[in-house]
Amino acid sequence: MSQDKTHDDGFGNRAEAFEAFDDIPTNPNLDNTIGDVINRRYGRRDILKGALAVSATTALFGSTAMLAAQKAQANAASRYRFDELVSGNDEKHHIAEGYDADVLIRWGDPIFPDVSDFDPQNQSPDDQLKRFGYNNDYVGFVPLNTSNSRGVLCVNHEYTNEEVMFPGIGRQDRDGFPKMTKDLADIEMAAHGGSIIEIARGDGGKWGVVLDSVFNRRISAETEMTIDGPAAGHDRLKTSVDSTGMKVLGTINNCAGGITPWGTYLMAEENFHGYFWSDKKDADGKAILEGPEAESQKRYGVPGGWYNWGQYHDRFNIDKEPNESNRFGYIVEVDPLDPHSIPVKHTALGRFRHEGAESIVNGDGRLVVYTGDDNRFDYLYKFVTAGTVGGDKRANMQLLSDGTLYVAKFNDDGTVDWMPLIHGEGPLTAENGFNSQADVCIDARMAADLLGATPMDRPEDVEPGADGRVYVMLTNNTRRTPEQVDAANPRPESSFGHIIEITETDGDFASTKSTWNILVKCGDPAIADVGAEWHPDTSEHGWFGSPDNCAFDADGRLWISTDQGSGWGKTGKSDGLYSLETDGDLRGHSKLFFRCPVGGELCGPYFSGDGETLFLAVQHPGTDGTKDFKGFERDSTFEDPATRWPDFQEGMPPRPSVVVVTKQGGGKIAV
Ligand code: FEO
Ligand code: CA
Numbered sequence: 001m002s003q004d005k006t007h008d009d010g011f012g013n014r015a016e017a018f019e020a021f022d023d024i025p026t027n028p029n030l031d032n033t034i035g036d037v038i039n040r041r042y043g044r045r046d047i048l049k050g051a052l053a054v055s056a057t058t059a060l061f062g063s064t065a066m067l068a069a070q071k072a073q074a075n076a077a078s079r080y081r082f083d084e085l086v087s088g089n090d091e092k093h094h095i096a097e098g099y100d101a102d103v104l105i106r107w108g109d110p111i112f113p114d115v116s117d118f119d120p121q122n123q124s125p126d127d128q129l130k131r132f133g134y135n136n137d138y139v140g141f142v143p144l145n146t147s148n149s150r151g152v153l154c155v156n157h158e159y160t161n162e163e164v165m166f167p168g169i170g171r172q173d174r175d176g177f178p179k180m181t182k183d184l185a186d187i188e189m190a191a192h193g194g195s196i197i198e199i200a201r202g203d204g205g206k207w208g209v210v211l212d213s214v215f216n217r218r219i220s221a222e223t224e225m226t227i228d229g230p231a232a233g234h235d236r237l238k239t240s241v242d243s244t245g246m247k248v249l250g251t252i253n254n255c256a257g258g259i260t261p262w263g264t265y266l267m268a269e270e271n272f273h274g275y276f277w278s279d280k281k282d283a284d285g286k287a288i289l290e291g292p293e294a295e296s297q298k299r300y301g302v303p304g305g306w307y308n309w310g311q312y313h314d315r316f317n318i319d320k321e322p323n324e325s326n327r328f329g330y331i332v333e334v335d336p337l338d339p340h341s342i343p344v345k346h347t348a349l350g351r352f353r354h355e356g357a358e359s360i361v362n363g364d365g366r367l368v369v370y371t372g373d374d375n376r377f378d379y380l381y382k383f384v385t386a387g388t389v390g391g392d393k394r395a396n397m398q399l400l401s402d403g404t405l406y407v408a409k410f411n412d413d414g415t416v417d418w419m420p421l422i423h424g425e426g427p428l429t430a431e432n433g434f435n436s437q438a439d440v441c442i443d444a445r446m447a448a449d450l451l452g453a454t455p456m457d458r459p460e461d462v463e464p465g466a467d468g469r470v471y472v473m474l475t476n477n478t479r480r481t482p483e484q485v486d487a488a489n490p491r492p493e494s495s496f497g498h499i500i501e502i503t504e505t506d507g508d509f510a511s512t513k514s515t516w517n518i519l520v521k522c523g524d525p526a527i528a529d530v531g532a533e534w535h536p537d538t539s540e541h542g543w544f545g546s547p548d549n550c551a552f553d554a555d556g557r558l559w560i561s562t563d564q565g566s567g568w569g570k571t572g573k574s575d576g577l578y579s580l581e582t583d584g585d586l587r588g589h590s591k592l593f594f595r596c597p598v599g600g601e602l603c604g605p606y607f608s609g610d611g612e613t614l615f616l617a618v619q620h621p622g623t624d625g626t627k628d629f630k631g632f633e634r635d636s637t638f639e640d641p642a643t644r645w646p647d648f649q650e651g652m653p654p655r656p657s658v659v660v661v662t663k664q665g666g667g668k669i670a671v
Pocket of ligand 1: 158255256270355374460548
């Protein structure tokens, strides 16, 4: 994407504009269309298995009376005990009746003692480093006691929205950053990364931040990190300031993530390409790629020109530092209980736009990490460690340095092949440009292209469950043509996405041949053209579009959060959190539990181990698609935002915030 292309696109945020204009012309799998398998998998077999098509179900169950009777029965059988929230979109957040949804911490709130109250008119890079960062996405909780009343919250800060963050500048990326300054760019860099904060339940069961905790820490785009795994120290990771190829400053665009079984925090680097810059442009404003990294840069969309940090910091300018972008796009591991520890970028898990990194201990003791590459037509991966999880945290922290990365090929017969990305095996040889495992990791996308992986509809969060089933959020892909549909990505121009359920063979998460099914196809089931598939009792409030993040609660029930971007106008609903039944007669039944204020997407979610607290992250409130917000109908700015959530105070812009949900009177959520 060139900067010019975002100028008149009407997209609500850069990530979205970026993805919309991303071309992946080198992806050979796009030529391998298997349009002849459309619908083949969605015949009788799937209906009988429970992937319920609305029309087919209606045909099976017949009359209205029967449906009503079934609905009453279904509600009684629901595993999620709450009264569904009414969908909609307004300036506030909403939670199902009987629950509290309290703001725990907002962008700009102090995370250390003796830091003044936030003043958005007086921001500085140093000051931002003492405060909660911007656009909270992943939330993980590491308990510090057995009662789950005290713990460390790990929160990713994915990106920044300058138009509602800084006074008087509006959207900058659309116009070539005319009002940006080095100081503002440095504040942005300080607002990226993550926050680690101790929180505790006080009187009345309410959670608060422990400001004087020794664990509190900000990680930013300039925090010193090390690189390990097969690509560590490789020439392609060396720069003019790092001759070792093992030291890097910062982490960026940290979207979802994970908490390992040994209590470390995994931060996934997603749209890293957007932070790189080039001054060499063709007549259309597109970067001219030259040199040995050109092919790789093209496949990864580097440079994106989403931010102009490269105008002030040479390392983000690929003309000056062509290897710096090879040092981003990884899974970063942080020990949240050691505030002086140096975070590690694990190259063994491959380099791509990692959405998240949820993991599970396999029966044989190895850890398996699932991670999607969130781009149109990119792939789903899993990583299986070589070693096994033990009782020694330090030893466990070496596990993500060595193992096998697999990419998924979804077959139309309902099986999935997990194909290993190993140098020297199959096409991953020097003849094809892969001289070592380092090359395979740095160019994991290109290695996966050669293996014939299945191009997906933007793989977002992936959650493995204890019973061997794995849920994959595929958020949307409006660029898939009818000729490009396949069994696992069954709808062309998919605006609303779908959820795939993988069943790992015999519960072995390391298995290389598994099966898959579609749990739901998202969108409005009342509009036939949408082709949505839900349990037929799903209400007008319960269906959703664009699944993004997901989590299991303490009882193994699945919850989904959505990110429709500025496309929320297509559903008329703000983003929210939904319960989604995976078993029994109600399989595919969804209910709305929480919804965001206008223009925000919902991230997290994360349940405490006792199931009594749910952490949610409301990201970029007041920004996305505000032209569709009735009564407002214009772009948000700092001075004139669509909402001032959560403060609703004149002069205070909307603030991304973590929200804590608890049940009134106590107890597990939705039980
Ligand atoms: Fe940052 Fe793919 O969502
Ligand atoms: Ca996401």
